[in-house]
Amino acid sequence: MRIERAALHAELPVLSDMETPALCELLAGLGFPVDAVEGFEGTTVLEVDVTPNRGDAMSHRGLARDLSAKLLADLSPVPFLPVTELHEGLRPIILESEACPCYASAILELGSRQETPTEVQAFLRAMGSSPKNLAAVDASNELLHRYGHPTHAFDEERLQGAIRVRKARKGESFLGLDGVTRTLSGDDLVIADDSGAIALAGVIGGEATKVTEGTRRVLLESAWFDPKGVRLAARRHGIFTDASHRFGRGADPAMARIARDLLLRRLEAWAGARVLGAWCVGKMPAEAPPIAFPKDLLQRIAGEPLRVAVASEWLQHLGCRVQGEPGVLHVTPPSWRHDLTSPEDLAEEVLRIRGYDKIPSALPPLEGSPLPLADGYRRARSLGLRMAHLGFHQTVTFGFVSPEEDAASSESPAEGRTLGNPLGIEFSVMRASLLGSLRKAAESNLKHGARQVRLFEIAPVYRTAPSGPLEIPSLGVVWGGQLGGEDPYTPTRPVGAADLRGIALDLGLRPEHCIFRVLGEDLFGLECPLDALPWGGAQVIPSYRPFSRFPAVHRDLSLLVAVDHPYRGLADAMAARVQELGAPLQDLRCVDVFRPKGPPPGKVAWLFRFSFQHPGETLTHGDVDRWMNAALDTARAQGAELRG
Amino acid sequence: METLNDTLQAGLAAMTDAPLRAKLLRMLEAQGEFEVQLAACGSIDECQRLKGRFLGRTESLAAEAMTAMKAIPAEHKRSLGGEINRIKAAWEEALRARQISLETRQKSQASSSTAWDPDLPPPTPARGSLNPLVRLMDRLVEVFRPLGFHVEEGPEVETEEHNFDGLNIPEDHPARGSTDTFHFSKHPGLVLRTHTSPVQVRTLKRVAPHLEALGGIRFLAPGRVYRKDEIDPTHSPMFHQVEGLLVGHGIGMHHLKGTLGHAMKGLFGPGAEVRFRPSYFPFVEPGCEMDVRCPLCGGGGCRVCKGSGWVEILGAGLVHPNVLRHAGIDPDVWSGFAFGMGIERIAMMVSQTPDLRLFFENDQRFLRAMGGVD
C-alpha cells in the first residue's frame, strides 16, 4: 500500500518531525514493514506492507491510528461538516440482504464546472492512480486512500426506479466498469435498479450508470458490506479492486455515514454541487460482545507479570472500550477492528503496541524426554553422507516432470499422478522415477564440459494408487563420462555399467531391488527405494561374529570358456563343489577377463580367484590342491578348459 | 584365413560387382589378422595406427567395406551387412580395451620408477558433496537438537485438511485456490503441500492422546514444498522449508524469542543479533517475523537488506488455539509456538548466491563449491 508522508502527517501531526528511516522502523515494529521508500513529485511515498487481517490499516488514517496509539499522540479530527439529512424518499433504497445492513446515500445536482484541486490530483498520482477530473470519481478515490472507506457515485439520471441491494438472480448478467460482461451467481450481492444489476456490491461499479463528463446528477453510495461475501465475489469473478480489498478485509461501518458526508462536501466544493437529498437506510451491524481477556493469559503470552492496568491502557489507546474486574478485562474492540475476536488477539495488540522488543527471552523448560529423530530422516541423512563420501554430488530436482519423460521411465499410469493446474506441461506429472531428472542434470553437466558426472538424489517417487499418489522415498544415482586420466598414475576409461553395479554392491543393495538403466552413451543410472537399503536401525554396533586368525590361501584358476558362457552358473557350481568337500571358501570371484593371443575363436579367458580360510587351523597345500582340482573338474563339466 | 559360413558365402556369391565383393571379403577375412596385429601393439601410437588401417574414416578396411554395402542384394543385406557391422563394433571395442590396458601398464611402469617426481599430482579419491540446501537443513536439526527437538516428517502430497483446515486457514483463503496451490486432477481433496506446517497437524493429532505422558512435544519438520510460482531469480515452484513446533505448559512469546535467539546464534555465530516484528499468519496468534542483522553488511545497509540492516528470516508465533483444538488438544491446558523458515532464502543470503535457480540447476561446479560432506 502506498502512503504519502504529508498525507500521513495530516492525520498525525507529530510525525512531521520524524526522519523517514525512524518512521519506517516504527512502522515495522507495529507490523507494517516498509518495502520501499521513493521520492515522488517532491513528496515521499512509502510502500507499506499490510497483512491481510488488517483491512482497517489500509489507509493513511488507519496507519495513523496505530502510530498514535504507539506514540501516545493525538490524531487530527476528521475535517468535515456533518450533513443534515433530508428528502429520504427522493429515490427509494431498499436493503434486501443482511450482507448490507446500512447504506448512506445522497443525491446532488452538479454545477456547470468541476475541478479536482491540484493538491488532490497530486495526491492521487502519488497513490498510483490517475485523476479523472471528475469530482465524484476523484473525491471517492481520494477518500478511499485517506480514510479507507470505499464509496461510489452513480449517474442518477440513468437510474430506473428504486435502488435495491439484493442477491443477484442466477444467470443475471452485469457489465462492469472494466468493460467485462459477467454472468452473476445467486450468491453475488448486487446494487440493482429496475433495469437489473448496476454494481457488484463492494467490488465494482457498472458501466451503464457510471459518472461521465455529461453527468448532471449523482447518487452517492457509502455503505457497509459483509467482508466474506465481498471476498468470495471478488474471487468468483476475478475482480480485485481497491474497494474489494477494503470491504473484503472488513471496513468500518461507522465510516459509512461520515464518508458520505465527506464525499458530499467535496462535491459541493469542487463541482458546485447542490444537495437534493441525503439520507441513510438500515442500521449499523450489531457490535460484537466484549471479549473476556484473563490476566493469566496475558501474562503467559507476555512472559512476564504484566499489569492488567497497563494492558487496559494500551488497548484503550487503540480505541477499545475496556471494563475491568479482578483478574479479567472485558474488551470491546472499536468498530474498525474486525480482526480482534479472541483474547490471544488482544494479547498480541498489547505486546505489539508496547513493542515486541520489550518481550523477555527465555528457553522453555524440558517437560519430557526428547524423542529420537525420525527414522526416515536418519536413513536419508546417513545415505546422503555415504553417497557423498563415495564421490557423488547430491542434486535437488523438481518432483514433477513432463508426461513424455514420465512415460519413458515408468509403466505406472500417469493419470492419478497428474496435476490439474500445472505450471506447464513439462511440470505436470509427479514422477515415478528419479532417473529422468537425473539424466537431464547429468547431460547438462557433460554438455558444459564435465569429464565425469556423478550425481545422486534422495527424494520420493510416486506410484499411482486409488487413494492418490503414493510416495516412495528413493535413491537415484547417475554416473557417466570418463574415469581417471587426471593424474600420471590413473588411466582413462569410460564409465561402465559395472561401475554403478559396484556402487549398488557397496551399498548392500540386492540386484532385484534396484533398477539399472543405460541413460546414454557412457551414462548409467541406478534407482532403488530407501527400504531396499540395509538399515541397522537402533543397534549401534552389530552382534559379534568370530573371524579367523589363521592365514588365508588365495589360488587363481584361469579358464577358457565360450564367449557367451554364463558367469554366475560357473562360479556358483565351483563354489558349491568345493564347499561340498568341506573347503572353508571365503570368496570366489572373477578378477580378470581377457582374450588370449592366438585364441581358439569364440573363447575368452576368465581368471578366477579362490580365497580359503579355516576358522580353526592352518590349511594344508594338499587340501587346497584337492579343492582346486575339484573346481576344475566342475568347470570342465560345463565345457571350460584350463588355460595353459 | 577365416572360414565363412554358408549364409555369408551365399551372400557374397549373389553379389554381381566383383571389386565390391572383394572389399567385403577382405574385411571378413581380416579378423584373425586384426587380432594378431592388435596383440602386437606395444603403444597407444601403434594402436592409433592400427585403428587407421582397419577402422579409419577413409581407405581403411572398414571404410572400403562400407562403400560396398550398397551393392549387397536386398535378401542378403541382413546377414552380410550385419556381420560387417558386428566385426566393426568388435574391433572398436577391442581397440578401446587394448588402449586402456596399454595406458594402465604405461602408467604403472612410470609410477614405480624411482626417478618419479613426488610433486606430481597423486591420484585422489573422488570427492562428492551433500546438497547445500540439505546441509543447511541438517545444520538446523543439529542446532535445535540440544533443546530437545527431534525430526518429524510428512508427505508432500497432502490433504486439504492437513494443509489448510487444521491450520485455521479459512475456507475462502486465496492460498487455497488453483492460482497458488497445485491440485490433482483425479483427487479433489489432495494438494502438493504449500508449507511444512501440515506436519504440525499430523504430529499433533498423533500425539494428542499421549501429550501429558510425553511432557509436550517439540520437533522440526524439514522438507520440500510446492507453490505455483513461475521460475525466476527469487521464485521456484518447489522449495524447502523447515518447520518447528513446541507444545508445552505455559508457553509464551518469551520462549519463542529465547529458542529462536539461541538457534540463530547456532546458525550465524555467537554474535547473531535478531529482532521480532508483529506479523500475521492464520495458524499463530500472536504472530511475528524474525529478522537477523544483515550478515553481508553487518547492519550498515546494503543491497541484500535493502538498506535496512536487517533481513527477514522466518515467520513464527504462538500456536493458534484453533490449531490445538483441531488436533484434539485443550488450549486451556497446552500452549506452544511454531516457526517456519524458507531454506533457499537463507541459503542465498548466507552464501550470497545471486540467483535461486542455481540451486536447481545441479551443476557439479556449484554443488562441489557449495556442498560438502559434514
Ligand SMILES: [Zn+2]
Ligand atoms: Zn545489508
